[in-house]
Amino acid sequence: MTAEGEMAEGEALVGGMMNAGAVFRRGAVVERPAPRSARALHAHLLALAEHGFNAAPRPVRLTADGREQLTFIPGDVALPPLPCWAMTETALRSVGNLLRRLHDASAAIAVDAGVEWPRSLADPAGGTMLCHNDVCLDNVVFRDGRAVALIDFDLAAPGRAVWDVAMTARYWVPLLDPASAAGFCPTGLDAPMRLRILADSYGLSPQERAELPDVIEQATASCRAFVADRVAAGDPVYIQALSERGGWQRWDRIQRWLAANHEVFTAALSN
Known part of the structure:
Protein backbone atom coordinates (compact mmCIF):
# COMPACT_ATOMS: atom_id res chain seq x y z
CA MET A 1 0.00 0.00 0.00
CA THR A 2 1.04 3.57 -0.57
CA ALA A 3 0.66 6.40 1.89
CA GLU A 4 -1.93 8.99 0.95
CA GLY A 5 -1.31 11.39 3.78
CA GLU A 6 -1.09 11.86 7.50
CA MET A 7 -4.35 11.78 9.44
CA ALA A 8 -5.22 11.94 13.11
CA GLU A 9 -5.97 8.21 13.10
CA GLY A 10 -2.60 7.39 11.51
CA GLU A 11 -1.26 7.24 7.98
CA ALA A 12 -4.05 6.50 5.50
CA LEU A 13 -3.22 3.68 3.09
CA VAL A 14 -4.72 3.56 -0.38
CA GLY A 15 -5.26 0.60 -2.65
CA GLY A 16 -8.15 -1.80 -2.85
CA MET A 17 -11.87 -1.09 -2.97
CA MET A 18 -13.55 -3.07 -0.21
CA ASN A 19 -12.11 -1.04 2.66
CA ALA A 20 -11.40 2.21 0.82
CA GLY A 21 -10.65 5.01 3.28
CA ALA A 22 -10.73 2.72 6.32
CA VAL A 23 -7.16 1.36 6.46
CA PHE A 24 -4.45 3.12 8.48
CA ARG A 25 -0.85 2.53 9.37
CA ARG A 26 0.54 3.33 12.79
CA GLY A 27 4.24 2.60 12.69
CA ALA A 28 4.73 -1.15 12.25
CA VAL A 29 1.00 -1.91 12.55
CA VAL A 30 -1.86 -1.67 10.05
CA GLU A 31 -5.39 -1.25 11.42
CA ARG A 32 -8.38 -2.06 9.24
CA PRO A 33 -11.98 -3.33 9.49
CA ALA A 34 -11.99 -6.93 10.65
CA PRO A 35 -13.77 -9.47 8.43
CA ARG A 36 -16.35 -11.75 10.03
CA SER A 37 -13.89 -14.62 9.76
CA ALA A 38 -11.12 -12.64 11.50
CA ARG A 39 -10.48 -15.00 14.43
CA ALA A 40 -10.13 -18.05 12.22
CA LEU A 41 -8.20 -16.05 9.63
CA HIS A 42 -5.73 -14.82 12.25
CA ALA A 43 -5.18 -18.40 13.37
CA HIS A 44 -4.52 -19.35 9.75
CA LEU A 45 -2.03 -16.51 9.25
CA LEU A 46 -0.14 -17.61 12.36
CA ALA A 47 -0.14 -21.19 11.08
CA LEU A 48 1.22 -20.05 7.72
CA ALA A 49 4.22 -18.56 9.50
CA GLU A 50 4.70 -21.77 11.45
CA HIS A 51 4.77 -23.66 8.14
CA GLY A 52 7.48 -21.41 6.74
CA PHE A 53 5.41 -18.88 4.80
CA ASN A 54 6.67 -15.53 6.04
CA ALA A 55 5.19 -13.49 3.18
CA ALA A 56 1.90 -12.46 4.79
CA PRO A 57 0.97 -10.05 7.57
CA ARG A 58 1.01 -11.42 11.10
CA PRO A 59 -2.00 -10.70 13.30
CA VAL A 60 -1.44 -8.45 16.29
CA ARG A 61 -4.92 -8.26 17.83
CA LEU A 62 -8.62 -7.60 17.33
CA THR A 63 -9.95 -4.36 18.81
CA ALA A 64 -13.16 -3.91 20.77
CA ASP A 65 -14.65 -1.74 18.02
CA GLY A 66 -14.48 -4.42 15.30
CA ARG A 67 -11.12 -3.70 13.73
CA GLU A 68 -8.01 -5.82 13.30
CA GLN A 69 -4.36 -5.00 13.68
CA LEU A 70 -1.72 -6.68 11.54
CA THR A 71 1.97 -6.17 10.93
CA PHE A 72 2.85 -3.72 8.16
CA ILE A 73 4.86 -5.17 5.26
CA PRO A 74 7.07 -2.52 3.61
CA GLY A 75 7.42 -2.45 -0.14
CA ASP A 76 5.74 -1.30 -3.33
CA VAL A 77 2.24 -1.99 -4.60
CA ALA A 78 1.26 -1.57 -8.26
CA LEU A 79 -1.37 1.15 -8.08
CA PRO A 80 -2.63 3.07 -11.15
CA PRO A 81 -1.03 4.48 -13.18
CA LEU A 82 0.90 1.22 -13.25
CA PRO A 83 4.66 1.50 -12.72
CA CYS A 84 6.83 0.07 -15.50
CA TRP A 85 7.85 -2.98 -13.45
CA ALA A 86 4.30 -4.15 -12.72
CA MET A 87 3.69 -6.00 -15.98
CA THR A 88 7.17 -7.37 -16.62
Missing part, protein backbone atom coordinates in the same frame (compact mmCIF):
# COMPACT_ATOMS: atom_id res chain seq x y z
CA GLU A 89 7.69 -11.10 -17.03
CA THR A 90 9.89 -10.99 -13.93
CA ALA A 91 6.99 -9.60 -11.89
CA LEU A 92 4.58 -12.15 -13.34
CA ARG A 93 6.86 -15.10 -12.57
CA SER A 94 7.41 -13.86 -9.03
CA VAL A 95 3.65 -13.69 -8.46
CA GLY A 96 3.28 -17.29 -9.62
CA ASN A 97 6.15 -18.40 -7.37
CA LEU A 98 4.69 -16.55 -4.38
CA LEU A 99 1.20 -18.01 -4.89
CA ARG A 100 2.66 -21.52 -5.05
CA ARG A 101 4.53 -20.95 -1.79
CA LEU A 102 1.30 -19.79 -0.18
CA HIS A 103 -0.57 -22.86 -1.40
CA ASP A 104 2.14 -25.27 -0.31
CA ALA A 105 1.90 -23.88 3.22
CA SER A 106 -1.91 -23.62 3.19
CA ALA A 107 -2.29 -27.22 2.05
CA ALA A 108 -0.66 -28.36 5.29
CA ILE A 109 -3.12 -26.41 7.47
CA ALA A 110 -6.54 -27.84 8.30
CA VAL A 111 -9.43 -25.52 7.42
CA ASP A 112 -11.92 -24.89 10.21
CA ALA A 113 -15.15 -26.20 8.70
CA GLY A 114 -17.20 -24.52 11.42
CA VAL A 115 -16.28 -21.02 10.23
CA GLU A 116 -18.53 -19.00 7.93
CA TRP A 117 -15.90 -18.16 5.36
CA PRO A 118 -16.75 -15.47 2.77
CA ARG A 119 -18.53 -16.93 -0.25
CA SER A 120 -18.56 -13.92 -2.60
CA LEU A 121 -15.38 -14.88 -4.47
CA ALA A 122 -14.96 -18.41 -3.16
CA ASP A 123 -14.51 -21.44 -5.37
CA PRO A 124 -18.03 -22.82 -6.06
CA ALA A 125 -16.53 -26.31 -6.14
CA GLY A 126 -15.20 -25.90 -2.61
CA GLY A 127 -11.98 -27.46 -1.40
CA THR A 128 -9.86 -28.38 1.58
CA MET A 129 -7.29 -25.59 1.30
CA LEU A 130 -7.79 -21.95 2.24
CA CYS A 131 -7.33 -19.84 -0.92
CA HIS A 132 -6.62 -16.10 -0.96
CA ASN A 133 -9.18 -15.43 -3.75
CA ASP A 134 -8.12 -11.82 -4.33
CA VAL A 135 -4.50 -11.74 -5.55
CA CYS A 136 -5.10 -8.50 -7.44
CA LEU A 137 -2.46 -5.84 -8.06
CA ASP A 138 -3.44 -3.98 -4.88
CA ASN A 139 -2.77 -7.04 -2.72
CA VAL A 140 0.79 -7.97 -3.70
CA VAL A 141 3.81 -6.26 -2.14
CA PHE A 142 6.93 -5.94 -4.30
CA ARG A 143 10.56 -5.10 -3.71
CA ASP A 144 12.97 -4.51 -6.58
CA GLY A 145 10.31 -5.58 -9.07
CA ARG A 146 9.59 -8.97 -7.49
CA ALA A 147 6.60 -10.09 -5.43
CA VAL A 148 7.54 -10.65 -1.80
CA ALA A 149 4.25 -10.74 0.12
CA LEU A 150 0.49 -11.07 -0.09
CA ILE A 151 -1.85 -8.87 1.93
CA ASP A 152 -5.60 -8.43 2.48
CA PHE A 153 -6.83 -11.97 3.09
CA ASP A 154 -10.41 -10.76 3.79
CA LEU A 155 -11.97 -12.94 1.08
CA ALA A 156 -10.00 -16.10 1.87
CA ALA A 157 -12.13 -19.24 1.74
CA PRO A 158 -11.73 -22.97 1.08
CA GLY A 159 -11.18 -23.87 -2.55
CA ARG A 160 -8.96 -25.46 -5.17
CA ALA A 161 -5.52 -24.22 -6.12
CA VAL A 162 -6.59 -23.83 -9.76
CA TRP A 163 -9.34 -21.41 -8.70
CA ASP A 164 -6.83 -19.15 -6.96
CA VAL A 165 -4.56 -19.31 -10.02
CA ALA A 166 -7.50 -18.35 -12.25
CA MET A 167 -8.38 -15.41 -10.01
CA THR A 168 -4.74 -14.31 -10.04
CA ALA A 169 -4.49 -14.65 -13.82
CA ARG A 170 -7.42 -12.27 -14.32
CA TYR A 171 -5.34 -9.43 -12.88
CA TRP A 172 -1.74 -10.29 -13.65
CA VAL A 173 -1.93 -11.57 -17.24
CA PRO A 174 -4.29 -9.55 -17.40
CA LEU A 175 -7.23 -11.34 -18.99
CA LEU A 176 -8.87 -8.36 -20.64
CA ASP A 177 -10.10 -7.78 -24.17
CA PRO A 178 -7.97 -5.22 -26.07
CA ALA A 179 -10.43 -2.35 -25.56
CA SER A 180 -10.58 -2.96 -21.80
CA ALA A 181 -6.81 -3.33 -21.55
CA ALA A 182 -6.18 -0.05 -23.39
CA GLY A 183 -5.15 2.64 -20.94
CA PHE A 184 -4.73 0.11 -18.10
CA CYS A 185 -1.62 -1.84 -19.05
CA PRO A 186 1.15 -1.64 -21.65
CA THR A 187 0.09 -2.32 -25.22
CA GLY A 188 1.19 -5.48 -26.98
CA LEU A 189 1.06 -7.86 -24.04
CA ASP A 190 0.69 -11.46 -25.24
CA ALA A 191 -2.08 -12.82 -22.99
CA PRO A 192 -1.73 -16.52 -23.96
CA MET A 193 2.03 -16.40 -23.44
CA ARG A 194 1.66 -14.59 -20.10
CA LEU A 195 -0.93 -17.12 -18.95
CA ARG A 196 1.58 -19.86 -19.77
CA ILE A 197 4.29 -18.02 -17.81
CA LEU A 198 2.02 -17.79 -14.77
CA ALA A 199 1.11 -21.49 -15.02
CA ASP A 200 4.77 -22.47 -15.40
CA SER A 201 6.01 -20.29 -12.55
CA TYR A 202 3.28 -21.63 -10.29
CA GLY A 203 3.88 -25.22 -11.37
CA LEU A 204 0.36 -26.18 -12.45
CA SER A 205 -0.16 -29.87 -13.09
CA PRO A 206 -1.26 -31.10 -16.55
CA GLN A 207 -4.80 -31.67 -15.24
CA GLU A 208 -4.99 -28.18 -13.75
CA ARG A 209 -3.69 -26.68 -17.02
CA ALA A 210 -6.50 -28.41 -18.90
CA GLU A 211 -9.05 -27.09 -16.40
CA LEU A 212 -7.73 -23.52 -16.18
CA PRO A 213 -9.50 -21.89 -19.18
CA ASP A 214 -12.90 -23.09 -17.95
CA VAL A 215 -12.11 -22.02 -14.39
CA ILE A 216 -11.03 -18.57 -15.59
CA GLU A 217 -14.44 -18.08 -17.21
CA GLN A 218 -16.16 -19.26 -14.01
CA ALA A 219 -14.01 -16.94 -11.88
CA THR A 220 -14.80 -13.99 -14.15
CA ALA A 221 -18.52 -14.67 -13.78
CA SER A 222 -18.09 -14.79 -9.99
CA CYS A 223 -16.24 -11.47 -10.02
CA ARG A 224 -19.01 -9.92 -12.10
CA ALA A 225 -21.63 -11.18 -9.64
CA PHE A 226 -19.56 -9.78 -6.77
CA VAL A 227 -19.52 -6.33 -8.38
CA ALA A 228 -23.25 -6.57 -9.10
CA ASP A 229 -23.95 -7.34 -5.43
CA ARG A 230 -21.87 -4.37 -4.26
CA VAL A 231 -23.55 -2.04 -6.74
CA ALA A 232 -27.02 -3.29 -5.76
CA ALA A 233 -26.12 -2.62 -2.12
CA GLY A 234 -25.35 1.00 -3.02
CA ASP A 235 -21.59 0.85 -2.45
CA PRO A 236 -20.39 4.20 -3.86
CA VAL A 237 -16.84 2.94 -4.56
CA TYR A 238 -18.08 0.12 -6.79
CA ILE A 239 -20.77 2.26 -8.41
CA GLN A 240 -18.18 4.86 -9.39
CA ALA A 241 -15.66 2.24 -10.58
CA LEU A 242 -18.29 0.51 -12.71
CA SER A 243 -19.24 3.80 -14.34
CA GLU A 244 -15.65 4.90 -14.96
CA ARG A 245 -14.58 1.54 -16.41
CA GLY A 246 -17.26 1.13 -19.05
CA GLY A 247 -20.24 -0.29 -17.17
CA TRP A 248 -21.69 -3.72 -17.78
CA GLN A 249 -20.78 -3.47 -21.45
CA ARG A 250 -17.15 -3.91 -20.43
CA TRP A 251 -17.97 -7.09 -18.53
CA ASP A 252 -19.93 -8.39 -21.54
CA ARG A 253 -16.95 -7.66 -23.78
CA ILE A 254 -14.45 -9.39 -21.47
CA GLN A 255 -16.59 -12.50 -21.16
CA ARG A 256 -17.12 -12.72 -24.92
CA TRP A 257 -13.38 -12.33 -25.46
CA LEU A 258 -12.56 -15.09 -22.97
CA ALA A 259 -15.01 -17.47 -24.63
CA ALA A 260 -13.70 -16.64 -28.10
CA ASN A 261 -10.10 -17.29 -27.01
CA HIS A 262 -10.79 -20.41 -24.96
CA GLU A 263 -8.99 -22.72 -27.37
CA VAL A 264 -6.09 -20.29 -27.77
CA PHE A 265 -5.52 -20.34 -24.01
CA THR A 266 -5.90 -24.12 -23.92
CA ALA A 267 -3.23 -24.50 -26.62
CA ALA A 268 -0.86 -22.05 -24.91
CA LEU A 269 -1.11 -23.98 -21.64
CA SER A 270 -0.55 -27.39 -23.21
CA ASN A 271 2.33 -26.66 -25.60
Whole structure:
Protein backbone atom coordinates (compact mmCIF):
# COMPACT_ATOMS: atom_id res chain seq x y z
CA MET A 1 0.00 0.00 0.00
CA THR A 2 1.04 3.57 -0.57
CA ALA A 3 0.66 6.40 1.89
CA GLU A 4 -1.93 8.99 0.95
CA GLY A 5 -1.31 11.39 3.78
CA GLU A 6 -1.09 11.86 7.50
CA MET A 7 -4.35 11.78 9.44
CA ALA A 8 -5.22 11.94 13.11
CA GLU A 9 -5.97 8.21 13.10
CA GLY A 10 -2.60 7.39 11.51
CA GLU A 11 -1.26 7.24 7.98
CA ALA A 12 -4.05 6.50 5.50
CA LEU A 13 -3.22 3.68 3.09
CA VAL A 14 -4.72 3.56 -0.38
CA GLY A 15 -5.26 0.60 -2.65
CA GLY A 16 -8.15 -1.80 -2.85
CA MET A 17 -11.87 -1.09 -2.97
CA MET A 18 -13.55 -3.07 -0.21
CA ASN A 19 -12.11 -1.04 2.66
CA ALA A 20 -11.40 2.21 0.82
CA GLY A 21 -10.65 5.01 3.28
CA ALA A 22 -10.73 2.72 6.32
CA VAL A 23 -7.16 1.36 6.46
CA PHE A 24 -4.45 3.12 8.48
CA ARG A 25 -0.85 2.53 9.37
CA ARG A 26 0.54 3.33 12.79
CA GLY A 27 4.24 2.60 12.69
CA ALA A 28 4.73 -1.15 12.25
CA VAL A 29 1.00 -1.91 12.55
CA VAL A 30 -1.86 -1.67 10.05
CA GLU A 31 -5.39 -1.25 11.42
CA ARG A 32 -8.38 -2.06 9.24
CA PRO A 33 -11.98 -3.33 9.49
CA ALA A 34 -11.99 -6.93 10.65
CA PRO A 35 -13.77 -9.47 8.43
CA ARG A 36 -16.35 -11.75 10.03
CA SER A 37 -13.89 -14.62 9.76
CA ALA A 38 -11.12 -12.64 11.50
CA ARG A 39 -10.48 -15.00 14.43
CA ALA A 40 -10.13 -18.05 12.22
CA LEU A 41 -8.20 -16.05 9.63
CA HIS A 42 -5.73 -14.82 12.25
CA ALA A 43 -5.18 -18.40 13.37
CA HIS A 44 -4.52 -19.35 9.75
CA LEU A 45 -2.03 -16.51 9.25
CA LEU A 46 -0.14 -17.61 12.36
CA ALA A 47 -0.14 -21.19 11.08
CA LEU A 48 1.22 -20.05 7.72
CA ALA A 49 4.22 -18.56 9.50
CA GLU A 50 4.70 -21.77 11.45
CA HIS A 51 4.77 -23.66 8.14
CA GLY A 52 7.48 -21.41 6.74
CA PHE A 53 5.41 -18.88 4.80
CA ASN A 54 6.67 -15.53 6.04
CA ALA A 55 5.19 -13.49 3.18
CA ALA A 56 1.90 -12.46 4.79
CA PRO A 57 0.97 -10.05 7.57
CA ARG A 58 1.01 -11.42 11.10
CA PRO A 59 -2.00 -10.70 13.30
CA VAL A 60 -1.44 -8.45 16.29
CA ARG A 61 -4.92 -8.26 17.83
CA LEU A 62 -8.62 -7.60 17.33
CA THR A 63 -9.95 -4.36 18.81
CA ALA A 64 -13.16 -3.91 20.77
CA ASP A 65 -14.65 -1.74 18.02
CA GLY A 66 -14.48 -4.42 15.30
CA ARG A 67 -11.12 -3.70 13.73
CA GLU A 68 -8.01 -5.82 13.30
CA GLN A 69 -4.36 -5.00 13.68
CA LEU A 70 -1.72 -6.68 11.54
CA THR A 71 1.97 -6.17 10.93
CA PHE A 72 2.85 -3.72 8.16
CA ILE A 73 4.86 -5.17 5.26
CA PRO A 74 7.07 -2.52 3.61
CA GLY A 75 7.42 -2.45 -0.14
CA ASP A 76 5.74 -1.30 -3.33
CA VAL A 77 2.24 -1.99 -4.60
CA ALA A 78 1.26 -1.57 -8.26
CA LEU A 79 -1.37 1.15 -8.08
CA PRO A 80 -2.63 3.07 -11.15
CA PRO A 81 -1.03 4.48 -13.18
CA LEU A 82 0.90 1.22 -13.25
CA PRO A 83 4.66 1.50 -12.72
CA CYS A 84 6.83 0.07 -15.50
CA TRP A 85 7.85 -2.98 -13.45
CA ALA A 86 4.30 -4.15 -12.72
CA MET A 87 3.69 -6.00 -15.98
CA THR A 88 7.17 -7.37 -16.62
CA GLU A 89 7.69 -11.10 -17.03
CA THR A 90 9.89 -10.99 -13.93
CA ALA A 91 6.99 -9.60 -11.89
CA LEU A 92 4.58 -12.15 -13.34
CA ARG A 93 6.86 -15.10 -12.57
CA SER A 94 7.41 -13.86 -9.03
CA VAL A 95 3.65 -13.69 -8.46
CA GLY A 96 3.28 -17.29 -9.62
CA ASN A 97 6.15 -18.40 -7.37
CA LEU A 98 4.69 -16.55 -4.38
CA LEU A 99 1.20 -18.01 -4.89
CA ARG A 100 2.66 -21.52 -5.05
CA ARG A 101 4.53 -20.95 -1.79
CA LEU A 102 1.30 -19.79 -0.18
CA HIS A 103 -0.57 -22.86 -1.40
CA ASP A 104 2.14 -25.27 -0.31
CA ALA A 105 1.90 -23.88 3.22
CA SER A 106 -1.91 -23.62 3.19
CA ALA A 107 -2.29 -27.22 2.05
CA ALA A 108 -0.66 -28.36 5.29
CA ILE A 109 -3.12 -26.41 7.47
CA ALA A 110 -6.54 -27.84 8.30
CA VAL A 111 -9.43 -25.52 7.42
CA ASP A 112 -11.92 -24.89 10.21
CA ALA A 113 -15.15 -26.20 8.70
CA GLY A 114 -17.20 -24.52 11.42
CA VAL A 115 -16.28 -21.02 10.23
CA GLU A 116 -18.53 -19.00 7.93
CA TRP A 117 -15.90 -18.16 5.36
CA PRO A 118 -16.75 -15.47 2.77
CA ARG A 119 -18.53 -16.93 -0.25
CA SER A 120 -18.56 -13.92 -2.60
CA LEU A 121 -15.38 -14.88 -4.47
CA ALA A 122 -14.96 -18.41 -3.16
CA ASP A 123 -14.51 -21.44 -5.37
CA PRO A 124 -18.03 -22.82 -6.06
CA ALA A 125 -16.53 -26.31 -6.14
CA GLY A 126 -15.20 -25.90 -2.61
CA GLY A 127 -11.98 -27.46 -1.40
CA THR A 128 -9.86 -28.38 1.58
CA MET A 129 -7.29 -25.59 1.30
CA LEU A 130 -7.79 -21.95 2.24
CA CYS A 131 -7.33 -19.84 -0.92
CA HIS A 132 -6.62 -16.10 -0.96
CA ASN A 133 -9.18 -15.43 -3.75
CA ASP A 134 -8.12 -11.82 -4.33
CA VAL A 135 -4.50 -11.74 -5.55
CA CYS A 136 -5.10 -8.50 -7.44
CA LEU A 137 -2.46 -5.84 -8.06
CA ASP A 138 -3.44 -3.98 -4.88
CA ASN A 139 -2.77 -7.04 -2.72
CA VAL A 140 0.79 -7.97 -3.70
CA VAL A 141 3.81 -6.26 -2.14
CA PHE A 142 6.93 -5.94 -4.30
CA ARG A 143 10.56 -5.10 -3.71
CA ASP A 144 12.97 -4.51 -6.58
CA GLY A 145 10.31 -5.58 -9.07
CA ARG A 146 9.59 -8.97 -7.49
CA ALA A 147 6.60 -10.09 -5.43
CA VAL A 148 7.54 -10.65 -1.80
CA ALA A 149 4.25 -10.74 0.12
CA LEU A 150 0.49 -11.07 -0.09
CA ILE A 151 -1.85 -8.87 1.93
CA ASP A 152 -5.60 -8.43 2.48
CA PHE A 153 -6.83 -11.97 3.09
CA ASP A 154 -10.41 -10.76 3.79
CA LEU A 155 -11.97 -12.94 1.08
CA ALA A 156 -10.00 -16.10 1.87
CA ALA A 157 -12.13 -19.24 1.74
CA PRO A 158 -11.73 -22.97 1.08
CA GLY A 159 -11.18 -23.87 -2.55
CA ARG A 160 -8.96 -25.46 -5.17
CA ALA A 161 -5.52 -24.22 -6.12
CA VAL A 162 -6.59 -23.83 -9.76
CA TRP A 163 -9.34 -21.41 -8.70
CA ASP A 164 -6.83 -19.15 -6.96
CA VAL A 165 -4.56 -19.31 -10.02
CA ALA A 166 -7.50 -18.35 -12.25
CA MET A 167 -8.38 -15.41 -10.01
CA THR A 168 -4.74 -14.31 -10.04
CA ALA A 169 -4.49 -14.65 -13.82
CA ARG A 170 -7.42 -12.27 -14.32
CA TYR A 171 -5.34 -9.43 -12.88
CA TRP A 172 -1.74 -10.29 -13.65
CA VAL A 173 -1.93 -11.57 -17.24
CA PRO A 174 -4.29 -9.55 -17.40
CA LEU A 175 -7.23 -11.34 -18.99
CA LEU A 176 -8.87 -8.36 -20.64
CA ASP A 177 -10.10 -7.78 -24.17
CA PRO A 178 -7.97 -5.22 -26.07
CA ALA A 179 -10.43 -2.35 -25.56
CA SER A 180 -10.58 -2.96 -21.80
CA ALA A 181 -6.81 -3.33 -21.55
CA ALA A 182 -6.18 -0.05 -23.39
CA GLY A 183 -5.15 2.64 -20.94
CA PHE A 184 -4.73 0.11 -18.10
CA CYS A 185 -1.62 -1.84 -19.05
CA PRO A 186 1.15 -1.64 -21.65
CA THR A 187 0.09 -2.32 -25.22
CA GLY A 188 1.19 -5.48 -26.98
CA LEU A 189 1.06 -7.86 -24.04
CA ASP A 190 0.69 -11.46 -25.24
CA ALA A 191 -2.08 -12.82 -22.99
CA PRO A 192 -1.73 -16.52 -23.96
CA MET A 193 2.03 -16.40 -23.44
CA ARG A 194 1.66 -14.59 -20.10
CA LEU A 195 -0.93 -17.12 -18.95
CA ARG A 196 1.58 -19.86 -19.77
CA ILE A 197 4.29 -18.02 -17.81
CA LEU A 198 2.02 -17.79 -14.77
CA ALA A 199 1.11 -21.49 -15.02
CA ASP A 200 4.77 -22.47 -15.40
CA SER A 201 6.01 -20.29 -12.55
CA TYR A 202 3.28 -21.63 -10.29
CA GLY A 203 3.88 -25.22 -11.37
CA LEU A 204 0.36 -26.18 -12.45
CA SER A 205 -0.16 -29.87 -13.09
CA PRO A 206 -1.26 -31.10 -16.55
CA GLN A 207 -4.80 -31.67 -15.24
CA GLU A 208 -4.99 -28.18 -13.75
CA ARG A 209 -3.69 -26.68 -17.02
CA ALA A 210 -6.50 -28.41 -18.90
CA GLU A 211 -9.05 -27.09 -16.40
CA LEU A 212 -7.73 -23.52 -16.18
CA PRO A 213 -9.50 -21.89 -19.18
CA ASP A 214 -12.90 -23.09 -17.95
CA VAL A 215 -12.11 -22.02 -14.39
CA ILE A 216 -11.03 -18.57 -15.59
CA GLU A 217 -14.44 -18.08 -17.21
CA GLN A 218 -16.16 -19.26 -14.01
CA ALA A 219 -14.01 -16.94 -11.88
CA THR A 220 -14.80 -13.99 -14.15
CA ALA A 221 -18.52 -14.67 -13.78
CA SER A 222 -18.09 -14.79 -9.99
CA CYS A 223 -16.24 -11.47 -10.02
CA ARG A 224 -19.01 -9.92 -12.10
CA ALA A 225 -21.63 -11.18 -9.64
CA PHE A 226 -19.56 -9.78 -6.77
CA VAL A 227 -19.52 -6.33 -8.38
CA ALA A 228 -23.25 -6.57 -9.10
CA ASP A 229 -23.95 -7.34 -5.43
CA ARG A 230 -21.87 -4.37 -4.26
CA VAL A 231 -23.55 -2.04 -6.74
CA ALA A 232 -27.02 -3.29 -5.76
CA ALA A 233 -26.12 -2.62 -2.12
CA GLY A 234 -25.35 1.00 -3.02
CA ASP A 235 -21.59 0.85 -2.45
CA PRO A 236 -20.39 4.20 -3.86
CA VAL A 237 -16.84 2.94 -4.56
CA TYR A 238 -18.08 0.12 -6.79
CA ILE A 239 -20.77 2.26 -8.41
CA GLN A 240 -18.18 4.86 -9.39
CA ALA A 241 -15.66 2.24 -10.58
CA LEU A 242 -18.29 0.51 -12.71
CA SER A 243 -19.24 3.80 -14.34
CA GLU A 244 -15.65 4.90 -14.96
CA ARG A 245 -14.58 1.54 -16.41
CA GLY A 246 -17.26 1.13 -19.05
CA GLY A 247 -20.24 -0.29 -17.17
CA TRP A 248 -21.69 -3.72 -17.78
CA GLN A 249 -20.78 -3.47 -21.45
CA ARG A 250 -17.15 -3.91 -20.43
CA TRP A 251 -17.97 -7.09 -18.53
CA ASP A 252 -19.93 -8.39 -21.54
CA ARG A 253 -16.95 -7.66 -23.78
CA ILE A 254 -14.45 -9.39 -21.47
CA GLN A 255 -16.59 -12.50 -21.16
CA ARG A 256 -17.12 -12.72 -24.92
CA TRP A 257 -13.38 -12.33 -25.46
CA LEU A 258 -12.56 -15.09 -22.97
CA ALA A 259 -15.01 -17.47 -24.63
CA ALA A 260 -13.70 -16.64 -28.10
CA ASN A 261 -10.10 -17.29 -27.01
CA HIS A 262 -10.79 -20.41 -24.96
CA GLU A 263 -8.99 -22.72 -27.37
CA VAL A 264 -6.09 -20.29 -27.77
CA PHE A 265 -5.52 -20.34 -24.01
CA THR A 266 -5.90 -24.12 -23.92
CA ALA A 267 -3.23 -24.50 -26.62
CA ALA A 268 -0.86 -22.05 -24.91
CA LEU A 269 -1.11 -23.98 -21.64
CA SER A 270 -0.55 -27.39 -23.21
CA ASN A 271 2.33 -26.66 -25.60
